[in-house]
Amino acid sequence: MIATVVWGTGNVGRAAIRAVAAHPGLALTAVVVHDPAKVGHDAGPLADLGRELGVHATDDVDAVLAEGPRAVVYAASGDVRFDGALTDVVRAVRTGAVVVTPALYPLYDQRNAPAELREPVLAAIADGGGSLFVSGVDPGWGNDVLPVLVSGLGSTVDAVRCQEIFDYSTYEQPDSVRHLVGMGQPMDYQPPMLMAGVPAIVWGGQVRLIARALDVEVDEIRETLDRRPLETDVTTRTMGEFGRGTQGAVRFEVQGIVGGKPRIVIEHVTRIHPSCAPDWPRPPSGAGAHRVIIEGRPRIEVTVEATDEGENRSAGGNATAAGRLVNAIPWLANAKPGLYDALDVPIRPGHLRRA
Template identity: 75%
Template sequence: MVSTIVWGTGNVGRAAIRAVEAHPALELAAVLVHDPGKAGRDAGELAGLGHGLGVTATDDVDAVLATRPRAVVYAASGEIRPDEALADVIRAIRGGAVVVTPSLYALYDQRNAPPETRLSVLRAVAEGGGSLFVSGVDPGWGNDVLPLLISGLATTVDAIRCQEIFDYSAYDQEDSVRYLVGMGQPMDYEPPMIAPTVPTMVWGGQVRLIARGLGVQVEEIRESVERRPLGATVATEAMGEFKAGTQGALRFEVQGIVGGEPRIVVEHVTRIHPSCAPDWPATPGRAGAHRVVIEGRPRIEVTVEASDEGGNPAAGGNATAVGRLVNAVEWLAEAEPGLYDALDVPLRPATGKLGRSRW
C-alpha cells in the first residue's frame, strides 16, 4: 500500500480523500488542513462520506511530513498563493514523496515552465528522490490526453478545440464566481481570470502539450475574450441574486497558432443563467460538460458529462480531474524520481476497482 496524505480539504481535497480511500493500492495516512476549525475532525466527515475513516485531520504540517509519506495529493489552492504552493510541494518532494497536484499552473507543461520554477523542482527531486505530476482541474485530461486520444481516430486533423461549458449557478465558491470570474459585476469590471496574459499562463501549457503530442510547433498563443450582460435579474439558490446589466456570461479562448491559424484552442463558456448568451455553445443538459471537437475528416465531437456530491456537475468535473491525479500515484511510485507531465504519465484503466467501492 502506498502511504498517501491529502493536503487541503476544499472542493479538490474532498474529492481527493474519497479517491485515495477508494483506491485499492493507496492508504490514506493523514489529512492536512489550513482552517483550525477543521483540525480534529475525521477525514470521512470532511469528505462528505457519511462515515468516519479513522483519520483525524490536522494542521501540523511538520508532524505529518516528518512521517515521510510516500505520496502527497496537494489540493491546497495555488491561484492566489503560487509561491507558497510551490514551496509546500518542493518541501514534500525533498522528503521523498510523490506529489500530484492541480495547483501549479506553470508546470502543466513542465518542459516550457519558467526556468527558475522548473529548476527548483528538479533540485528537490535530486535531493530527496520524490516526483511531481501536475494536471489541471478544468479538467486537465480534457485538454491533453483526451483530445490526443481522439485525434488518433481521424484521417486528417485541421483543428482541435477543447471546451468547458458550464452554468455557474450551482457552484459553491461564491468568491470565485463573483470576483475571479466576474459574474454579477459591472461590465467595466475586469475579472482577474481574463486579465491579459492570465489565460495563457493558466491554459497555455495545455495548448503546448497538445502540440507536442501532435508533433507540431506553436508559433504563438493568442487570447480572445467576450462578455455578455444579463438581460434580467436572476436568482440562484447558492449565491442569491445577479442583477440585470451585470456580467452574466463569459467566453474566452486560448489559441495555439500553427501555420498562421488557430489550430489548437482551449475554450471556456460560462454562464450564471442559460438565458444569457443563448447563441454561444451549450450542452444538452443545463449544468454543463466538457467537450472535444476534432475538425477534420471525419469531424469528431465527444462530450463528457460528470456529476458528484448529489448531482453537482462542478463537483463531477473536480472528481474526474482528481481521479486522473490520484490514479497516477501508483505509477509514479514505481517510476524513477522526476518531474512529469500528462504526456509522460499514462491514463490507466481502473484495474481492481470494479465493484469495490468502500463508500
C-alpha cells in the same frame, strides 16, 4: 499500500479524499486543512463520503510531512496564492513524496515552464527523491490526453478544439467566481483571470502539450474574450445573489497558432445562470460538460458529462480531475524521481468495485 496525504478539502480536495479512500492500492494517512474549524473532524464527513474513515484533519503540516508519506495530493488552491502553493509543493517533494496537484498551472507543460519555477522543483527532487505531476482541474485530461487520443481515430486532423461549458451557479468557490472570474461584478471590472495574457499563462501549456503530441510547432498563443451581462437578477444556491447588468457569462479562447491559423484551441464558456448568453454553446444536460472536437476527416465530436456529490452538484469535473491525479500515484511511485507532465503519465484503468 501507498501512504497518501490529501492537503486541502475544497472542491478538489473532497473528491481526492473519496478517490484515495476508494483506491485499493492507497491508504489515506492524513488530511491537512487550513480552516481551524475543520481540525479534528473525520475525513469521511469532510469529503461528503457518508461514512467515517478514522482519519482526522489537522493543520500541523510539519507533523504530517515528518511521517514521510509516500504520496501527497496537494489540493489547496494556487489561484490567489501561487507562491505559497509552490513553496508547499516543493517542501513535500523534498521529503521524498510523490506529489500530484492541479495548483501549479505553469507546470502543466513543465518542459517549457520558466526556469524560476522548474529549478526549485528539480532541486527538491534531487535532494529528496520525490516526484511531481501537475494536471489541470478544468479538467486536465480534457485538454491533453483526451484530444490526443481522439485525434488518433481519424485519417486527417485539421484542427483540435477543447471546450469546457460550465454553469457556476452550483459551484462553491465564491472568491474565485466573483473576484477572479468576475461574475456579479460591474462590466467595467477587470477580473484577474481574464486580464490579457493570463488565460495564455494558465492554458497555454495544455495547447503546447497537444501540439507536442501531434508533432507540430506552435508559432504563437493568441486569446479571444467575450463577456455578457445578466439581463435579470438571479439567485444561486451556493453563492447568493447576482445583479442585473453585472457580468453573467464569459467566453474565451486560448489559440495555438500553427501555420498562421488557430489549429489547437482551448475554449471556456462559463455562466452564472443558464439564462445568460443563450446563443453560446451549452451542455447537453446538467450544469456542465467537456467537449473535444476534431475537425478533419472524419469530423469527430466527443462530449463528456460527469456528476458527483449529488445530482444537483456540479463537481463532476473536479472529481475526474482529482481521479486523474490520484490514480496516477501508483505509476509515479514506481517510476524514477522526476518532474512529469500529462504526456508522460498514462491514464490507468479504473478499479471495479466489489459488491
